[in-house]
Amino acid sequence: MTNTTDRRARQKRWDYLRQVGRPSLVTGTPEVEDTRQMINDLHAKGMSYRAIGAQVGVPASTVSTFAGGRAGILRTTLTRLQQVQHEARPDDGAAGARVDPTGTQRRLQALWAAGFPIGYIRQAMGPDTNEPYLRRILHGRSARTHAAYARRVADVYQQLAGTNPADLGATQHGITYARNAAARAGYAPPHCWDPETIDNPDATPEWTGECGTETGYRIHRREGTEPCPACRTGRNEERRSERADAAEQRRAHVAQLLAEGRLTAAQIAEETGVSERTVQRTRRAA
Ligand SMILES: [Zn+2]
The missing domain is CATH 1.10.10 (Arc Repressor Mutant, subunit A)
Incomplete structure (x- = not known):
């Protein structure tokens, strides 16, 4: 009953849009091409499809399909995408700018997974660093962080990633605790990331070199690591x-x-x- 009513309402709207020359599915018009160009520019500047879509309530998959230029787009979706604003990434913008915390979170998690205790990371970031806030970011309990904070974490990550925490004064107990806790949480160590992927919310950690395939699954098993999502x-x-x-x-x-x-x-x-x-x-x- 409701379905029939919905369908009739949609049909009516479609007929109306056609009459006024605005078909609800649009493709190939200059307006579409301009919007696609804008979305591709934002993506090139480092905004993920997810971040673009999240701003205006459009699924990431719709944004990426549209950006790839393969399909028509609903006028309502097009109108939303036209309103997307550029959002700063950790590596640009003023210190106080609010930025997506993905890369910051991954760097903290990776250092923890490498065996750097949270207290150690906090001290490396500077004596005024707030540990509860650091933990919130690390565990993904904050939707935003600030550009200055993201840069501080990135600097510490650059110093520490790839080094051995034992050589840098971390205690064996602290190292073991950090590694185990991070492994239980499924946090990816530094070798799973590279500079191209760590800030990209659409990227997933590369644990095995073959992640996302049956081979990757077998490598996890062979190495005794929990298969990643x-x-x-x-x-x-x-x-x-x-x-x-x-x-x-x-x-x-x-x-x-x-x-x-x-x-x-x-x-x-x-x-x-x-x-x-x-x-x-x-x-x-x-
Ligand atoms: Zn994997």
């Missing part, structure tokens, strides 16, 4: 498509044996490993 998802997808392929092959096999007509349904079921009901259903569908 990208590897878990990648493996599930590969598994799902393997299962779909296998089911498709079984169906084809059943259909072929039915067409040959030599075997009974029960025999085909046994031969192909499907249930007799499936064989009968396939026969009816043929």
Whole structure:
């Protein structure tokens, strides 16, 4: 009932927009191209599709599809995207500018995962550094930080990442505690990031060199590290498509044996490993 009403309302709106020369799905107009250019410029300046979309309530996937120039776009979405403002990244803007905390959070997490205790990181950042705030950023409990803070963390990260905390005076107890706690939280150490990815909210940590694939999943297992989210998802997808392929092959096999007509349904079921009901259903569908 509601669906019919919705559909009718949409149809009415669509008819109206067409009458006034504004189809609700637009593509290829100068207005579309200008907006696409603007989105690509913002992305080139370092804004992620997620950050662009989040500002105006558009999903990141819609933004990236639109930026890639492959599809038309709803006029309502286009209107929203036209309103996106450039948002400063950690490496530009005034000290007090509010910036996306992603890269700052990842640097803190990576240092912790490398074995630098939180108290050690705090001291390296300067005696006035507030530890509760540092913990909030590290655990992702703040939606924003400030450009000056992001730069301080980036400086400390540059000094410490890739070094051995034991050589720099951290205690063995502190190192072990930090590494274990970070591993339990799934935080990625410095070697998972590079300068291109660490500030990009769309990027995922590269633990294995093959993350997001079945191979990546196996490397985690071999090295005794917990498979990262990208590897878990990648493996599930590969598994799902393997299962779909296998089911498709079984169906084809059943259909072929039915067409040959030599075997009974029960025999085909046994031969192909499907249930007799499936064989009968396939026969009816043929
Ligand atoms: Zn992985």
